[in-house]
Amino acid sequence: MSPEDHLKLENQICFPLYVTSRLLTRAYQPLLAELGITYPQYLVLLVLWEQDGLKVSAISEKLFLNSNTLTPLLKRMEQLNLLTRVRSKEDERQVDITLTEKGKLMQKSAKCIPENLLKTIKLPAEELIQFKATLHKLLTTLEEADKE
């Protein structure tokens, strides 16, 4: 491929990834709208459903989002009564994020979402597994590159 061809949209790797990610988020939208939350808010809930009572920094590491994004996001979720934000006693710099009853209960309503999305995706299981494997590899490589 010539350098010019590399500059064509369809030959990019980033562009289809960018579009697909947005389209997939859109596919979640109607399901999340029923719960009254956004996609990033859903991600925070996924993290906390797995392990509640995390510090902001722990959520930050899992979602690859810094406090400049997370703080406002968590504040909005606090307004929605999904979680509480409390300064840690041991270290006043840290903030503990804990699910409220409403936040915990929402897991039940969300249980159908992943299966629902799998249907939308319509990929053979084998292909999906391979795809996720490469995606994970790519994520790890980019994570390393990002740290530098």
Add this chain to the structure above:
Amino acid sequence: MSPEDHLKLENQICFPLYVTSRLLTRAYQPLLAELGITYPQYLVLLVLWEQDGLKVSAISEKLFLNSNTLTPLLKRMEQLNLLTRVRSKEDERQVDITLTEKGKLMQKSAKCIPENLLKTIKLPAEELIQFKATLHKLLTTLEEADKE
């Protein structure tokens, strides 16, 4: 997998896609900063380098972005003297987007970007091809789902 497992972050398909897309955009950032543009602005340039003089609607279709995102984006690029926005003579509802000399010349400086990114990605060619194929399939499926 149980419904609970489906709700774990690492088992999601959307989450790694969302993170990888963002990390990949970040990887572009230092290269684009030298040109003084953002990633979405780069995408608009990629489109126009392939075919100049498009209507807003044509760019919209290619990037899957509506006018509520595109209009401000194109206005900023107009401020940067990268392109011009002119109402079409035949149909006053439409706007023609045309590259300026500066916008055209930037293609030369951008030529090294895709190769540079390929190095960062560090994926075997075969795996990358397979990955792009699945990504494209996914994109098409989601595009259909989005239209409904």
Add this chain to the structure above:
DNA sequence: TGTTTTTATATCGTACACGATTTAATCTTA
């Protein structure tokens, strides 16, 4: 122990995304 350095969040400013609505121009059709 007082000062410097580091660390965890928060704040600020800019630029997307995107649902919803508006505006103006063109098309339809009675």
Add this chain to the structure above:
DNA sequence: TAAGATTAAATCGTGTACGATATAAAAACA
């Protein structure tokens, strides 16, 4: 051909992303 429907952009409001900076608490250390 005039009124209603459709279409292309633009506008508005809200919610992310993220670089840069600020703030306050804890750690390191002279």
